[in-house]
Amino acid sequence: MVSTRTRLFPVLSAGLAVAVLAGCGGGEQVSSDPNAKVTLTFTAYGGAGQDAMIKIYQQPYTVTHANVSFVNTSPPDLSQVKAQVMSKSVKWDLVSVAPAAATQNCGTLFEELDLSSVDPSSLVPGTIGKCYIGNFINANPIAYRTDAFPDPAKAPKTVEDFFDLRKFPGKRGMLTNLQNGILEYPLLADGVAPNQLFPLDIDRSLKKLDTIRDNTLFAPNVGALQQAVGAKQVDMFILPDSRLVPLMNDGTKVTMVWDKTVAAINGFAIPKGSPHKAAAQEFIKTLAGPEQVAGISEALGTAPVNKAAKPDLSDNAKKVEVYGPANTGETVLQDIDWYAKNFDQATTKLSNWLVG
Numbered sequence: 001m002v003s004t005r006t007r008l009f010p011v012l013s014a015g016l017a018v019a020v021l022a023g024c025g026g027g028e029q030v031s032s033d034p035n036a037k038v039t040l041t042f043t044a045y046g047g048a049g050q051d052a053m054i055k056i057y058q059q060p061y062t063v064t065h066a067n068v069s070f071v072n073t074s075p076p077d078l079s080q081v082k083a084q085v086m087s088k089s090v091k092w093d094l095v096s097v098a099p100a101a102a103t104q105n106c107g108t109l110f111e112e113l114d115l116s117s118v119d120p121s122s123l124v125p126g127t128i129g130k131c132y133i134g135n136f137i138n139a140n141p142i143a144y145r146t147d148a149f150p151d152p153a154k155a156p157k158t159v160e161d162f163f164d165l166r167k168f169p170g171k172r173g174m175l176t177n178l179q180n181g182i183l184e185y186p187l188l189a190d191g192v193a194p195n196q197l198f199p200l201d202i203d204r205s206l207k208k209l210d211t212i213r214d215n216t217l218f219a220p221n222v223g224a225l226q227q228a229v230g231a232k233q234v235d236m237f238i239l240p241d242s243r244l245v246p247l248m249n250d251g252t253k254v255t256m257v258w259d260k261t262v263a264a265i266n267g268f269a270i271p272k273g274s275p276h277k278a279a280a281q282e283f284i285k286t287l288a289g290p291e292q293v294a295g296i297s298e299a300l301g302t303a304p305v306n307k308a309a310k311p312d313l314s315d316n317a318k319k320v321e322v323y324g325p326a327n328t329g330e331t332v333l334q335d336i337d338w339y340a341k342n343f344d345q346a347t348t349k350l351s352n353w354l355v356g
Contacts (some may be wrong), residue, residue, distance in 0.1 A: 009295055010019060011309040018318055022169065028293075031150045031337040032202060033035075034307040035067055035193075036067065036069075036177045036278075036279065038067065038068055038069075038071070038276045038279045039066060039068075039070065039071055039276075040070050040071070040093040040094060040276055040279060040280055040283065041070075041071045041072075041073060041091055041093045041094070042070050042071070042072050042073070042093070042094045043072075043073050043076045043085050043092045043094065043095040043096065044072070044074055044075075044076060044095075044096040045076065045096060045155070045221065045223070046075060046223060046224055047048075047073050047074075047222070047243070047246070048242070048243070048245075048246040048299075048300070049222075049225050049242050049243070049263060049300060050072060050074060051296075052296055052299035052300055053296070054070070054187045054330075055295075055299070056070060056292055056295035056299065057251065057283075057286070057287060057292055057296075057298055058072075060110055061177040061255070061283060061286060062287075063338050063345045065282075065283075067279075068259060068279060071094070073092070074097045075221055076095045076097060076110070077310070078094075078097070078101055079109075081095060081109050081271050082109055083323060084238055084271060084273075085109050085272045085273055088273060090271050090272070090273040090274050091354060092274070093151065093270060093274045093275075093276045093279075093280040094268055094269070094270060094278075094280050094283070094284060095268065095269055095271060096266060096344075097110070097132060097267055097268065097269045098125075098178070098179055098267065098339070099126065099134065099267045099336050099340075100267055100336055100339035100340040100343050100344060101131050101161075102129060102131045102132035103129050103130070103131065103132070103168065103336070104266060104340050104343050104344075105126045105131070106129070106130050106131035106133070107130075108272060109271065109272050110131040110132070110269040110270060110271060110272055111131065111269070111270040111271070111272050111273075111277055111281075112130050112131055113130065113131060113132070113133070113269075113270065113276065113281055113284065114281065114310065115128055115133060115210060115285060118250065118285055118288065119135070120143075121287075122290070122306055122307050122308045123288060123305055123306055123307070124137065124265070124305045124306075124307065124335055126265055126336050127265065127288055127305045127306075128288075129209065129267070131270075132266060132267040133267060133270050133284055133287055133288055134161055134191050134265040134266065134267045134287075134288060134294075134305045135267065135268055135283070135287040135288060135293070135295050135296065135305065136242075136265075136266050136293065136297065136300070136301075136302035136303065136304065137263055137265055137266070137302060137303035137304070137305060137322070138179070138180075138240045138241060138242060138263065138264055138265075138266055138302055139237070139240065139241045139261055139262075139263045139302075139320065139322035139323060140175075140179075140180045140181045140240050140241075140261065140263065140264070141238070141241065141244070141256045141257065141258065141261045141320065141327075142156070142159060142162050142185070142236065142237075142238055142256070142259070142261070142263050143236070143237060143238075143239060143244060143254050143255060143257060143259040144190070144235060144236040144237070144251065144255055145229065145232065145234075145235055145236075145252070145254060145255075146203075146253035146254060146255045146256070147207065147232075147253060148170055148232075148235035148236070149168070149236075149255075151236070155297045156168050156187060156257045156282055157257060157259065158257070159185060159188045159257075159259050159260050160189050161257070162185065162212075162236060162238075162257070163189045163208065163212055163230065164172055164311070165211075165212060165215055168236065169235075170214055170235030171216070171217060171233065171234045171235050172212055172216040172217065172234060172235070172236050172237065173216065173217045173225050173229065173233075173234035173236070173237030173238070173239070174217070174218055174219070174225075174237070174238050174263075174355060175218075175219050175220075175221070175222060175225055175238065175318070176219065176220055177221075177222075177277035177345060178238075178265075178292070178339070178343075178347065178350065179261030179266075179334070180222075180238060180240060180262070181238055181264075181334075182209075182238075182350065183200050183202060183205045183350065184197055184204070184205075184262045184334070185205075185238060185262060185343055186198070186204075186208035187200065187201060187204060187205050187207050187208065187294065188260050188332070189208060190204065190306070191343050194260055194330055194332045196292045197332065198335040198338045199338055199342070200338065200342075200346070201344070201345055202349050202350075203349075206349065206350070206353045209353070211318050216222060216353060217233065222239070222242075222243050223242060223243075225237060225239055225243070225245070226239065226243045226247060228248065229247055229252060230252055231237075232249060239345055240302075241300065241301040241302055241303075241320035241321075241322065242300035242302050243301055244256075244298075244319075245301040245314075245316050245317050245320060246300075246322050248316040248319065249316055252270070254319075256319060256320060256326070258326065258327045258328045258329040259329045259330075260329055260330050260331075260332055261327065261329060261330070262332050262334065262336045263322055263331055263332065263334070264332055264333070265305065265336075266295050266302075268284055268287055270284065276280050288305055288308070290306045290308040290309040292308075293305055293306040293309040293311075294306075294309040294310055294311040295311075295313035296311075297309065297313065297317070298311045298312055298313060298317065300317070300322040301313065301316070301317035301318075301321065302340075303321070303322050303323050309352065316340055332343060347351060
């Protein structure tokens with residue numbers, strides 16, 4: 001497999017609606033003592049992914065840190081982080097976030113982190129930033145329900161096939177999150193070489209998306225698209241590895257299209273003004289540890305951010321292993337620097353297109 005070595009990251013939902021938060025008054029007293037008894041509010045995307053994080057990140061941590069407990073909520077939303085910070089009523093202590101979003105809002109919406117005790121030598125470049133730490137690499141392969149295209153000789157094999165409604169009829173499914181390749185895949189299908197994707201031509205990408213718009217379910221979150229696949233509401237789709245594995249574990253037969261695959265780092269950050277910053281920072285340092293990284297890869301099929309991690313993957317996880325032998329194509333890594341500078345523009349253009 002050939003790999004295009006750019007820096008990587010995922011981005012939060014493109015449709016950022018302003019959230020109205022209840023009870024936005026006051027706030028807890030900020031504690032600087034990492035050993036104080038605290039309950040950390042952990043915000044991720046729910047479903048099998050968050051269940052795995054509870055088991056692999058949180059439960060072992062509470063065994064060795066009896067003063068810490070967790071409350072889990074979902075989904076993460078940058079607009080909610082902003083609302084909490086602006087109202088000085090921060091309820092979330094740890095939030096799943098795109099490194100680009102954390103970088104762009106570092107010091108304003110997210111706390112600067114002291115990660116000096118984390119050894120970067122074993123980590124994939126881009127895993128650590130001033131205001132985030134990565135926990136896994138999400139691959140977002142094109143895939144199809146095997147029963148929708150049962151003859152391998154007549155099944156989709158390329159990115160171009162995803163956009164070819166005449167040769168491959170059927171309902172498509174895509175996520176509206178920027179981190180899941182919604183802007184990269186149209187350009188790849190339109191003939192842009194992987195090493196020439198950035199800077200992204202957003203207008204060209206949206207023009208290509210227009211060609212499949214009426215035949216595509218644009219899902220607002222991973223859970224919605226995962227359910228649509230399981231319910232046979234879409235035939236061909238782009239879904240993260242972390243959601244493909246649970247689908248296959250539940251008996252849905254899925255075939256990956258290993259042509260060009262967009263991948264991105266998922267990260268966690270601490271909202272600015274978290275009343276439990278000290279305790280949250282101690283916990284967040286563990287997310288990129290080899291045992292934690294290996295455990296998440298085993299549960300979800302995600303690629304490790306820690307090169308020392310040695311996951312023992314299941315047969316289904318091996319099917320989505322983007323850096324494993326199953327992937328006979330090319331991996332395209334999103335460019336964190338470009339997105340950090342162009343996040344607002346990309347978000348606005350995509351959001352306007354989706355409602356247009």
